[in-house]
Amino acid sequence: MAEGNGGNETNKKPGVIPVGIKVGSQKTVIAMGDEIHVEETCIREKENPVTGTKDYIIGNDASELYGDDVTYMLRGGLPATEEEAELLRIFLGEVAKKYGIPENSYVTYAIPSTELEEGIGLFKKVVSQVPIGWSGKEVWNDSFLASLALPEGLGILDRTYAVINLGSTTTEFVAVRKGEIVFSMVTGEVSGDVVDRWIKNEIMNLTRGAVNVDLSTAREYKEKYANLLEWKNIKETVQLFEKGQFTFRLDEAVNRPVERYLDGLIDFVTLEVLPSLAEFNFKIYRLVTGSEFVLTGGMARIPGLKEKFETKLSDALGSAIKIRVPDDPLTASAKGALTISTLRIKK
Ligand SMILES: Nc1ncnc2c1ncn2[C@@H]1O[C@H](COP(=O)(O)OP(=O)(O)OP(=O)(O)O)[C@@H](O)[C@H]1O
Numbered sequence: 332m333a334e335g336n337g338g339n340e341t342n343k344k345p346g347v348i349p350v351g352i353k354v355g356s357q358k359t360v361i362a363m364g365d366e367i368h369v370e371e372t373c374i375r376e377k378e379n380p381v382t383g384t385k386d387y388i389i390g391n392d393a394s395e396l397y398g399d400d401v402t403y404m405l406r407g408g409l410p411a412t413e414e415e416a417e418l419l420r421i422f423l424g425e426v427a428k429k430y431g432i433p434e435n436s437y438v439t440y441a442i443p444s445t446e447l448e449e450g451i452g453l454f455k456k457v458v459s460q461v462p463i464g465w466s467g468k469e470v471w472n473d474s475f476l477a478s479l480a481l482p483e484g485l486g487i488l489d490r491t492y493a494v495i496n497l498g499s500t501t502t503e504f505v506a507v508r509k510g511e512i513v514f515s516m517v518t519g520e521v522s523g524d525v526v527d528r529w530i531k532n533e534i535m536n537l538t539r540g541a542v543n544v545d546l547s548t549a550r551e552y553k554e555k556y557a558n559l560l561e562w563k564n565i566k567e568t569v570q571l572f573e574k575g576q577f578t579f580r581l582d583e584a585v586n587r588p589v590e591r592y593l594d595g596l597i598d599f600v601t602l603e604v605l606p607s608l609a610e611f612n613f614k615i616y617r618l619v620t621g622s623e624f625v626l627t628g629g630m631a632r633i634p635g636l637k638e639k640f641e642t643k644l645s646d647a648l649g650s651a652i653k654i655r656v657p658d659d660p661l662t663a664s665a666k667g668a669l670t671i672s673t674l675r676i677k678k
């Protein structure tokens with residue numbers, strides 16, 4: 332299999348369907364033709380109580396039926412063990428069936444940048460076992476691919492710029508020069524999942540320990556109500572039988588953690604990433620800080636996050652920084668992956 336941001340392998344055949352698949356710790360996104368599908372990257376094993384045969388429920392169906400009681404098999408977008416790799420293989424096989432991805436396809440996969448050779452090795456093994464992409468497969472960095480979803484498309488390949496990818500388990504920073512990742516840094520300390528935990532705690536605090544929501548509920552609250560543009564007063568009332576009724580400000584419970592997240596992001600970029608980049612390669616540091624930053628990943632969907640990030644980063648660096656966000660930062664890297672597959676088939 333070819334590895335992106337470096338080389339490629341092509342196989343020109345008629346009737347080949349181009350596909351882009353982003354595999355993330357929380358969301359898997361499939362781009363094929365004009366369609367975009369988003370599935371939770373989770374699986375639930377189920378034993379038929381009558382026949383004893385094993386069966387699997389995957390993705391959104393599993394998450395809806397079983398809530399927190401499902402397995403998310405990836406951390407930082409990659410499997411860490413043979414067991415997780417096997418679950419990913421079953422998951423991707425089912426996803427391919429569900430959306431009718433044909434064997435005669437060219438598939439570009441989007442994955443995080445990582446030094447963990449083991450994780451990449453396991454991922455590539457899984458991909459070779461899923462019966463799609465018979466015409467060709469490639470693996471590229473998903474932060475980079477997201478930048479291909481900006482209006483200039485492949486035109487961005489001329490530039491040197493940074494992408495900050497706001498995921499569920501990790502936040503990734505990459506510096507790209509002419510389509511090549513020249514520097515990357517990742518943290519798990521500020522991430523979407525961490526915000527979910529803070530929201531859960533905030534609700535506990537606001538209700539003096541009475542209301543203890545699960546993490547998937549905290550995440551739903553975040554995805555629905557996080558808004559840094561305007562704090563609308565949103566009241567939530569929960570009825571707990573013996574304890575009585577509790578009302579709290581949902582906007583506070585959600586937006587305080589999101590603001591803390593934003594401050595954490597700014598600290599990560601200004602105190603950890605940029606100093607390391609300057610030390611690593613001062614020329615690239617200057618090009619990157621003199622250019623636009625691309626913000627992507629699901630957390631970049633929060634209204635107002637882009638604007639506040641722009642202001643805070645500009646203040647911290649003492650110069651005006653421009654931030655760009657692709658149309659939908661949650662699906663951008665799958666679209667970028669589709670661009671690569673389409674290009675290969677046209678060649
Ligand atoms: N509309 C929204 N508002 C706020 N947050 C959102 C929204 N949509 C998704 N998110 C959050 O974005 C995160 C998922 O983003 P993304 O799909 O980029 O992560 P991932 O790639 O699966 O994870 P990782 O990069 O850690 O492997 C989750 O924390 C999710 O709750």
Ligand SMILES: [Mg+2]
Nearest residue numbers: 355356408498
């Ligand atoms: Mg991601």
